[in-house]
Amino acid sequence: MTTASICTIGDEILIGQIVDTNSSKISQALNRIGVKVRYMLSIGDDREEIITKLNKCLEQTNIVIVTGGLGPTKDDITKDALASLSGATGYKESPEQLAIVKRILSARHIEMLDINLAQAQVPDSCEVIPNKLGTAPCMKFPFDEAKYGHPAVLYSLPGVPFEAEGLLDDILDDIKKHFTLERIIHKNIITYGIPESVLSKQIEDWEDALPEWLHLAYLPNTTVGIRLRLSCYGADDDARVARMDEEIEKLRDILGTAVYGTGDDTLQSILPRLLKCPPEATCQETISVAESCTGGHLSELITSIPGCSRYYNGSVTSYSNSVKINVLGVNPETIANFGAVSRECAEEMARGVLNLMDTDYSIATTGIAGPDGGSAEKPVGTCWIAVAHKNRSTGEIEVATKKVLSMSASRDVNIKRFASNALDLLRRFADQRLF
Amino acid sequence: MTTASICTIGDEILIGQIVDTNSSKISQALNRIGVKVRYMLSIGDDREEIITKLNKCLEQTNIVIVTGGLGPTKDDITKDALASLSGATGYKESPEQLAIVKRILSARHIEMLDINLAQAQVPDSCEVIPNKLGTAPCMKFPFDEAKYGHPAVLYSLPGVPFEAEGLLDDILDDIKKHFTLERIIHKNIITYGIPESVLSKQIEDWEDALPEWLHLAYLPNTTVGIRLRLSCYGADDDARVARMDEEIEKLRDILGTAVYGTGDDTLQSILPRLLKCPPEATCQETISVAESCTGGHLSELITSIPGCSRYYNGSVTSYSNSVKINVLGVNPETIANFGAVSRECAEEMARGVLNLMDTDYSIATTGIAGPDGGSAEKPVGTCWIAVAHKNRSTGEIEVATKKVLSMSASRDVNIKRFASNALDLLRRFADQRLF
Numbered sequence: 001m002t003t004a005s006i007c008t009i010g011d012e013i014l015i016g017q018i019v020d021t022n023s024s025k026i027s028q029a030l031n032r033i034g035v036k037v038r039y040m041l042s043i044g045d046d047r048e049e050i051i052t053k054l055n056k057c058l059e060q061t062n063i064v065i066v067t068g069g070l071g072p073t074k075d076d077i078t079k080d081a082l083a084s085l086s087g088a089t090g091y092k093e094s095p096e097q098l099a100i101v102k103r104i105l106s107a108r109h110i111e112m113l114d115i116n117l118a119q120a121q122v123p124d125s126c127e128v129i130p131n132k133l134g135t136a137p138c139m140k141f142p143f144d145e146a147k148y149g150h151p152a153v154l155y156s157l158p159g160v161p162f163e164a165e166g167l168l169d170d171i172l173d174d175i176k177k178h179f180t181l182e183r184i185i186h187k188n189i190i191t192y193g194i195p196e197s198v199l200s201k202q203i204e205d206w207e208d209a210l211p212e213w214l215h216l217a218y219l220p221n222t223t224v225g226i227r228l229r230l231s232c233y234g235a236d237d238d239a240r241v242a243r244m245d246e247e248i249e250k251l252r253d254i255l256g257t258a259v260y261g262t263g264d265d266t267l268q269s270i271l272p273r274l275l276k277c278p279p280e281a282t283c284q285e286t287i288s289v290a291e292s293c294t295g296g297h298l299s300e301l302i303t304s305i306p307g308c309s310r311y312y313n314g315s316v317t318s319y320s321n322s323v324k325i326n327v328l329g330v331n332p333e334t335i336a337n338f339g340a341v342s343r344e345c346a347e348e349m350a351r352g353v354l355n356l357m358d359t360d361y362s363i364a365t366t367g368i369a370g371p372d373g374g375s376a377e378k379p380v381g382t383c384w385i386a387v388a389h390k391n392r393s394t395g396e397i398e399v400a401t402k403k404v405l406s407m408s409a410s411r412d413v414n415i416k417r418f419a420s421n422a423l424d425l426l427r428r429f430a431d432q433r434l435f
Numbered sequence: 436m437t438t439a440s441i442c443t444i445g446d447e448i449l450i451g452q453i454v455d456t457n458s459s460k461i462s463q464a465l466n467r468i469g470v471k472v473r474y475m476l477s478i479g480d481d482r483e484e485i486i487t488k489l490n491k492c493l494e495q496t497n498i499v500i501v502t503g504g505l506g507p508t509k510d511d512i513t514k515d516a517l518a519s520l521s522g523a524t525g526y527k528e529s530p531e532q533l534a535i536v537k538r539i540l541s542a543r544h545i546e547m548l549d550i551n552l553a554q555a556q557v558p559d560s561c562e563v564i565p566n567k568l569g570t571a572p573c574m575k576f577p578f579d580e581a582k583y584g585h586p587a588v589l590y591s592l593p594g595v596p597f598e599a600e601g602l603l604d605d606i607l608d609d610i611k612k613h614f615t616l617e618r619i620i621h622k623n624i625i626t627y628g629i630p631e632s633v634l635s636k637q638i639e640d641w642e643d644a645l646p647e648w649l650h651l652a653y654l655p656n657t658t659v660g661i662r663l664r665l666s667c668y669g670a671d672d673d674a675r676v677a678r679m680d681e682e683i684e685k686l687r688d689i690l691g692t693a694v695y696g697t698g699d700d701t702l703q704s705i706l707p708r709l710l711k712c713p714p715e716a717t718c719q720e721t722i723s724v725a726e727s728c729t730g731g732h733l734s735e736l737i738t739s740i741p742g743c744s745r746y747y748n749g750s751v752t753s754y755s756n757s758v759k760i761n762v763l764g765v766n767p768e769t770i771a772n773f774g775a776v777s778r779e780c781a782e783e784m785a786r787g788v789l790n791l792m793d794t795d796y797s798i799a800t801t802g803i804a805g806p807d808g809g810s811a812e813k814p815v816g817t818c819w820i821a822v823a824h825k826n827r828s829t830g831e832i833e834v835a836t837k838k839v840l841s842m843s844a845s846r847d848v849n850i851k852r853f854a855s856n857a858l859d860l861l862r863r864f865a866d867q868r869l870f
Contacts, residue, residue, distance in 0.1 A: 108842070
């Protein structure tokens with residue numbers, strides 16, 4: 001099996017100042033074409049360390065993908081280390097990349113400097129894959145099979161995430177030219193609302209009966225729920241793929257309404273299905289949001305889906321009580337009698353935004369994200385959620401509510417839990433209405 | 436210098452299904468106490484590989500922090516590998532962790548299962564640091580100095596981010612007992628609005644004159660801007676620390692109004708300063724937001740700061756034109772004549788939300804995040820931003836606007852750029868008013 005390592009370079013990663021998101025994207029892409037990623041490694045801006053570790057990666061895997069350390073500034077030394085590692089005799093200019101550098105700087109009205117010109121200079125031992133989205137090129141270093149005892153290629157990418165991602169298709173095409181790849185298939189079933197230990201108990205017998213070439217993993221995520229991933233190695237065998245599909249169906253039967261999606265589905269990506277949207281056209285039903293404690297996160301999740309304007313009218317973040325009262329029409333007495341964090345307030349917020357934005361569905365959240373605030377009765381982590389639906393013929397509004405208690409000390413985690421619980425309540429409410 | 440490796444275990448990371456955020460948090464914490472992180476490594480759920488690589492990490496660094504692979508389910512094999520690596524003769528029960536497991540399951544109304552009980556079982560070669568936030572304990576494995584030729588300790592943490600983070604303080608205290616630590620100081624200056632290559636040219640002479648023990652790094656981030664990080668090794672020397680502060684002041688002079696913060700400041704975290712907030716009390720000025728293309732992200736950024744209710748009233752996400760018109764009071768003719776993505780519409784949105792939510796400041800965004808939509812005149816990536824301020828004595832509203840053109844193909848990146856540009860426009864507008 002063709003294997004890969006992914007190596008990120010930069011002190012900023014080792015001191016924890018930025019999170020490496022490139023490795024994950026690169027890994028997904030490699031897996032898609034049947035390359036197994038064995039290692040991800042982050043090392044600092046140290047020339048000798050870079051050379052030593054990349055050599056090790058090349059000894060242990062066929063493909064090494066390096067990101068970072070290619071910027072125009074002096075702390076970026078990857079290119080020099082790669083020149084040495086690959087035995088370059090000097091530098092050459094990449095005319096394609098130079099043209100791109102000139103175009104980008106001119107479009108951004110930035111003056112061309114020597115350090116920009118230097119970005120189009122590459123070791124003479126590499127082939128350039130032009131980076132259309134940024135100034136630093138992708139460099140490819142192929143190695144003689146004799147050097148590492150197996151075919152080996154190193155690709156060096158810029159660290160800027162959208163530039164690295166933009167280069168991936170070209171790199172995948174190039175990898176396919178060098179290696180004969182075995183097939184891996186990953187399939188996901190996505191659940192929300194069952195704790196991991198309970199879920200694993202429910203599917204215990206099913207899991208014990210899986211063949212050894214079919215591997216199960218649990219991937220819990222605050223926003224998504226628990227993804228169950230089945231991976232099939234040696235998927236060139238049609239019988240295996242068919243068996244994989246059968247096992248997925250069995251899982252669906254066991255897990256019932258906890259299952260809401262497959263593949264890369266999220267609670268927000270399934271809204272078009274819930275709202276009966278024909279492809280590319282206006283949806284039969286629309287939705288709006290009223291947020292308090294989630295502060296805009298719920299709206300952000302919904303608008304992260306391209307094309308959401310077909311069904312999403314908008315939201316009100318009513319962070320102050322005056323906005324709850326004056327914009328959403330919450331009764332001041334409701335807040336005085338029950339508090340802003342209450343079933344009654346959540347319900348009035350949902351009704352208020354439904355009417356204000358004239359939508360078929362609405363979702364409302366009101367709670368205490370912390371770290372400060374709360375009381376014995378309503379501790380930090382408490383959130384009331386309401387979803388509403390208007391029957392267009394009768395004008396009648398139906399509402400469902402739920403109280404969530406998140407046990408996290410983190411404001412960020414609480415906000416994510418509240419938002420995903422709200423989307424899950426909508427899903428269960430709408431699905432029940434639909435089927 | 437005491438060194439560390441951080442090792443994450445899990446196939447889900449190697450196939451790119453989840454992004455490792457733990458390593459970054461752990462690394463920040465280690466750096467804070469003067470431990471230098473040399474490597475971050477991710478490996479799969481493979482018993483032999485885990486043992487081999489952790490051995491290598493223990494050979495090369497003093498401290499090894501392992502996360503992941505401790506869940507209750509069958510794909511989690513870290514504990515078994517650690518038992519073998521540390522020469523355990525068997526398993527023992529941790530009474531403290533067992534009590535926590537019982538408390539957590541009972542609070543969540545989850546039935547206690549054998550796999551939950553098993554989480555309190557640990558190799559007899561380890562010491563347990565109880566994990567109060569989850570069911571899997573932190574395990575500490577100290578090694579004889581003879582084994583690796585230097586003092587070495589391994590800590591194994593659960594992979595759930597808030598659980599790992601919750602254990603860090605206990606682990607740092609424990610590390611301080613084992614090692615005498617040298618001091619590292621990192622200081623940041625944070626800028627917005629200057630491209631990296633221009634910035635590096637501006638500070639070139641200053642950078643060339645830095646002493647060799649003072650290291651500069653550029654950390655560009657779509658939401659934050661460019662952070663410049665100065666790192667001082669051997670910071671027990673007071674003269675070095677004083678020199679570091681001097682260099683920071685020189686940088687401020689060179690970079691002028693591009694500098695907006697230090698430390699962990701972000702464009703949203705400086706709002707209390709811009710809005711003249713006394714500590715813990717209500718602020719002199721308040722703010723509201725009207726979003727279109729940013730879809731809630733701007734509001735989410737503002738509410739990510741604990742205590743923002745002192746100055747933030749709320750937002751309207753006006754994703755549809757009808758909400759722009761009916762809720763924010765945008766004139767339908769403005770949209771008909773100039774389009775929803777226009778200076779005129781942005782300005783009316785800012786005025787509209789300022790009045791609707793009765794705030795002193797407001798920010799509005801309207802643009803095209805993509806990937807689809809746009810035109811030759813207004814391509815994907817175009818955004819109009821407006822900020823407004825009301826003079827409470829005269830009732831007069833002052834407005835500033837700006838057009839942003841983001842060159843990214845990614846919806847997510849465009850949204851982040853629009854939002855950070857909007858916060859930057861507010862900062863420049865308010866700062867100019869303040870000083």
